[in-house]
Amino acid sequence: MDSERTDLLDRLxxxxxxVPRDAARVEDHGGLxxxxxxGPGWPFYARPRRDGTGSxxxxxxxxVRTRQRELGLPEALEWVHDTTPALLAVARSGGLCVLExxxxxxxxxxxxxxxxxxxxxxxxxxxxxxxxxxxxxxxAVAAVGFAAPGTGRGEAGPxxxxxxxxxxxxxxxxxxxxxxxxxSRLSALAGTPTEGPLASGMALRVxxxxxxxxxxxxxxxxxxxxxAAVTATLARALLDTGTDLVFLSAGSEEIAxxxxxxxxxxxxxxxxxxxxxxxxPG
Numbered sequence: 001m002d003s004e005r006t007d008l009l010d011r012l013x014x015x016x017x018x019v020p021r022d023a024a025r026v027e028d029h030g031g032l033x034x035x036x037x038x039g040p041g042w043p044f045y046a047r048p049r050r051d052g053t054g055s056x057x058x059x060x061x062x063x064v065r066t067r068q069r070e071l072g073l074p075e076a077l078e079w080v081h082d083t084t085p086a087l088l089a090v091a092r093s094g095g096l097c098v099l100e101x102x103x104x105x106x107x108x109x110x111x112x113x114x115x116x117x118x119x120x121x122x123x124x125x126x127x128x129x130x131x132x133x134x135x136x137x138x139x140a141v142a143a144v145g146f147a148a149p150g151t152g153r154g155e156a157g158p159x160x161x162x163x164x165x166x167x168x169x170x171x172x173x174x175x176x177x178x179x180x181x182x183x184s185r186l187s188a189l190a191g192t193p194t195e196g197p198l199a200s201g202m203a204l205r206v207x208x209x210x211x212x213x214x215x216x217x218x219x220x221x222x223x224x225x226x227x228a229a230v231t232a233t234l235a236r237a238l239l240d241t242g243t244d245l246v247f248l249s250a251g252s253e254e255i256a257x258x259x260x261x262x263x264x265x266x267x268x269x270x271x272x273x274x275x276x277x278x279x280x281p282g
Contacts, residue, residue, distance in 0.1 A: 005267065008105065008245070008267060009080060009082055009083050009267075009268065011209055011245060012080060012103075012209070012247060013050055013080065013083055014050070014209075015206050015209045015211065016047060016078070016080075017033075017047070017050050018206045018207075019204055019206055019211075020035035020037070020044045021035070023037055023038065023039060023041060023044075024036050024037045024038060024044050025038055027067065028049065029046070029060055029063045029064045029067065030056060030057060030059065030060030030063060031048060031049055031052045031054060031055060031056035031057060031060045032046045032047065032048060032049060032056045032060045032061065032063075032064050032077070033046065033047060033048075033049045033050075034046040034064050034067060034068070035047075036071060036073070039171070039175070040169060040171035040172050040174070040175045041172065041175050043073050043074055043076070044076075045074075045076040045077060045078045046064040046068070046076065046077050046078075047077065047078050047079050048079050048083075048084045048087065055084055055085075055086035055087055055090070056084070056087055056090065057090065058090050058093060058094055061077065061090060061091060061094050061096070062094060064077065065094075074274065075096075075274055075275050076272070076273070076274050077091060077096065077271075077272075077273040077274070078270070078271065078272050078273070079270075079271050080103065080268060080269070080270055080271070081100065081268065081269040081270070081271050082103075082267075082268035082269060087271070088100075088271060091271070091273045095275065096273040096274060096275060097273065097274060097275065097276060097277045098271050098272070098273045099251070099271070099272045099273075099277065100269050100270075100271055101249040101250055101251060101252075101269065101270045101271070101272060102249065102250040102252075102253060102256040102266045102269065102270075103247065103248075103249055103266065103267055103268040103269055103270040104247060104248055104249070104250060104256065104259055104260075104264040104265060104266050104267065105245065105246065105247045105264065105265060105267050106235055106245075106246040106247065106263050106264050107263050107264070107265055108239055108246075108263070109263075110262075110263035110265075111232060111235055111236060111239070111262060111263040112232055112262060112263065113232075113236075114229060114232040114233040114236050117225055117228055117229040117232055117262075118225060118229070119190050119199075119224065119225055119226050119228075119229035119230075120190065120229075121188050121189070121190045121229050121230055121233035122134075122188065122189045122190070123186060123187070123188050123233065123234075123237060124138070124176075124180060124186075124187040124188065124189065125180070126177040126180055126181050131173075131177065132170075132173050133165075134187075134189060134197075135172070135173050135176045135177075135187070136165045136173070137161065137165060137189060137196070137197040137200070138187050138188075138189055138197070138200040138202070139164075139165075139172075139200075140161045140162070140164035140165040140197075141161055141189070141197050141198065141199060141200040141216055141217075141218060142200050142214050142216040143164045144156050144160045144161050144164055144216075144218055144219075145199075145200075145216025145217050145218055145219070146216055148219045149251060149252075150251075150252070150254065150255070151222055151223070151227075151254055151255060151258065152219075152222065153219055153220065153222045153223055154219025154220065154222070155219060155220065156218060156219045156220065157195075157218050157219065157220030157221065158195055158196055158198075158218065158220075160218070161196070161197065161218060162196075183205065183241070184204065184205050184206070185202060185203065185204055185205065186202060186203040186205070186234055186237055186238065187200070187201075187202045188200060188201050188202065188230050188233055188234050189230075190226045190229055190230050190233075191221075191226075195221070198217060198218050198221035198224075198226055199215070199216065199217040199218070199221065199226035199227055199229070199230050200214065200215070200216055200230065201213070201214055201215035201216070201227075201230040201231060201234055202214045202234070203234045203237075203238055203246075205238065205243060208242060208243055208244045208245060209243065209244075209245045209246075209247075210238045210243045210245070210246050210247075211246075211247055211248060211249075212231055212234050212235065212238075212246065212247070212248040213248065213249075215227050215230055215231055215248075227258055228258055228259075228261055228262050231248075231258075231259060231262050232262045232263075235262070235263070247264075247267075248264065249270040249272075
């Protein structure tokens with residue numbers, strides 16, 4: 001592995017380790033670290049310890065899964081295969097399903113102008129009067145979109161999105177507001193005045209590194225370039241505010257082709273393990 005790629009993967013490892021730490025307590029389980037969220041928001045995962053001296057063992061994986069069950073958390077494990085290659089076989093030997101997601105980084109010179117992609121995209125602003133409903137819409141679009149993985153068109157559309165918006169926790173909206181305000185998160189929506197929000201996505205930022213995640217499109221609105229527009233808009237906003245490494249994990253090779261068109265290139269594989277098949281990350 002060349003030194004440039006080694007440095008790149010190390011920056012990603014530092015990012016993965018840093019993202020949960022301001023919202024979670026940390027538990028060490030052998031070669032794995034478990035992040036336990038304290039407060040509202042999606043639950044975190046376990047991943048290899050950055051200071052570990054070897055690859056996590058089957059006993060480590062079993063101990064983390066037992067602890068996650070005790071806490072009522074998803075039995076979720078994430079890692080970069082190129083950094084911890086032995087963990088793939090260990091996780092599968094323990095009965096976990098592993099999604100191998102293309103890990104991609106942005107070539108800033110290849111990023112198209114989002115305005116040229118033909119789909120208006122809105123970046124959420126806590127000062128907007130409809131911020132609460134916009135956050136609810138982003139989450140609802142993601143829920144409906146990820147329930148039907150892939151890029152093919154389907155039947156779920158705006159009515160399903162509206163049904164999924166019911167009952168959003170106010171604490172989740174407050175958490176989104178504070179993260180956007182402090183610059184650690186960006187959230188985006190794309191749609192039309194008549195159909196409402198049709199695609200959504202977000203970015204998580206630590207220092208000068210950011211991950212684009214949760215890019216989803218309602219099945220009835222797919223094949224219209226909305227996901228690409230959301231991704232390009234988030235990437236441009238990140239670059240314009242000083243981020244110099246933007247990356248993402250694609251849910252499949254098919255989805256990765258969407259990101260190739262907006263300037264991303266594959267540099268490795270991100271693994272997501274759970275007892276049942278994992279939803280694609282974007």
